[in-house]
Amino acid sequence: MTSTPIVRLENVRKQYGKVVSLKNVTLEIGANEIVGLIGDNGAGKSTLIKVLTGVEQPSSGTIYVRGQKIDAASYSVKEAHKLKIETVYQDSSLGEKQPLWRNFFVGRPLTNRFGFIDVKAEKRIANEIMRSTIGFRGVGIDVDTPVSRLSGGERQGVAIGRAMHFDSDLIVLDEPTVALALKEVNKVLDFIRSIKAGGRSCIYIEHNIHHVHEVCDRLVVLDRGEIALDAPTASLTYTELTDFLMSLHKPAVAAAN
Ligand SMILES: Nc1ncnc2c1ncn2[C@@H]1O[C@H](COP(=O)(O)OP(=O)(O)OP(=O)(O)O)[C@@H](O)[C@H]1O
Structure with a gap:
């Protein structure tokens, strides 16, 4: 690197x-x-993400963000946001009845010079995020559509687009495709590609090896709290990766044979 x-x-x-x-x-x-x-x-994926994003303090060890040592005692989710690190959870709280555009600006409204919410600007920017930043192609969906009409994959897209708009340059996705139909999964994989195309980074936690292998530049395997593999995706085929994962579960004697 x-x-x-x-x-x-x-x-x-x-x-x-x-x-x-x-x-x-x-x-x-x-x-x-x-x-x-x-x-x-139980391998430790969530714990690693919690430590990295300020949800939990490490028991020991050091975190550096862009080369700067982080003071673990004062590191928090808020601090991580300031450092442009954000997690998009599966149930990224979106207001069901709210139109899409409002969801981009919850807690961070755009205001005009009188201090009122600038609806026109919010709608315009929401439209830009949907079309350009995350390449949203939902037919019949525009910024006025209520969230309740969005599919599971599209909801992930809104949450990812929101993180990108607010300038996160490391976006953590915690199993974003769980319980989604294949068509929806493909949408989410495209949103992940848009994170890369937008010049940002992403940690993608996923149980489905196919999806990770398809979209990631690098693969990190955690096994019982330790890194068992850290390699560029191009260095191993899907089959080699699954064989490696299987090998982690073989008893020592069998593995030696
Ligand atoms: N708050 C906690 N208190 C006690 N043990 C915990 C806590 N959080 C996690 N653990 C334990 O730490 C280990 C790692 O858990 P973690 O949730 O990080 O794994 P994971 O890889 O994210 O698993 P999953 O894929 O099931 O989400 C597990 O043994 C878990 O039981």
Whole structure:
């Protein structure tokens, strides 16, 4: 990696009582990279993301954002936002009855010189985000459409577009395709590609190996709190990746044969 990474975790450990969720994890996320984070249930993916995005403090280890050491004691989700790091959760709270455009500006309204919400500007910018930033192609959907009419994939698109508009340059997606039909999954994969096309980075947590292999530049496999693989996607085929994941579960004796 030539430029300074957006984030670097160095020997990060996270322990909950007796449970060690992360053991000395060292990981970098570079500029304009889509990194797939894979691992079994309980491997530590959510914990890693929580530590990286200020939800939880690491038990030990260091976090650097764009080369600057972070003070773990004061790091928070709010601080992470300021540092342009944002998580889009599966249930990214969108106002069901609200028109789409309002959802882009919840909590961060555009106001005119009199201090009133500038509806015209919000609608215009919402339209730009939908069409240009995330390449929204929903037929019959415009900025006035209520969120309740959007499909699951489109909702993810709105949340991703919102994060991009507010200038996040590392967007964490926590299993964005769970419970979506294939057509919807393809929409989400296109939204992820638009993150890359927009010059930003993404950590994509996903259980479906096909999807990660299709869209990511780099793959990181967590296994029982440790990084078991960190490699460019191009360096291993889908079959090699699944074989590797299977090998993690073989008993030691079988693996040795
Ligand atoms: N708040 C907590 N208190 C105690 N143990 C926890 C806590 N959060 C996570 N753990 C434990 O840490 C380990 C890693 O959990 P984590 O949720 O990070 O895994 P994951 O890879 O995200 O799993 P999944 O794919 O099921 O979401 C698990 O053993 C889990 O039970």
